[in-house]
Amino acid sequence: MRTIQAMMLGDLSALYSKFRVRASGSPARWCLKMTPDQTQIAQFIRGLQIDGGRFVQAVRIDFQHVEIASSLSAEERRLMALAEARSQ
DSSP states (O other), X not given: OXXXXXXXXXXXXXXXXXXXXXXXXXXXXXXXXXEEOSHHHHTTEEEEEEEESSSXXXXXXXXXXXXXXXXXXXXXXXXXXXXXXXXX
């Protein structure tokens, strides 16, 4: 739970203490891949991947025995694009 909270709050020091973190892309389109460094976490999670731009667009959690992925629907992407256009 603390790891998820650190991720959502952008607490990089907490993430770096528990995961090998690889970031790629640009501010407009980025990808953050995290692989557990701690055995306790690695027992359950193989890795995490977060993709986004101005907002998070997809989250993928690879558990040891199950994979869970969530992406924005076309309607959610359309609404986010409208919100982004209005804020500029």
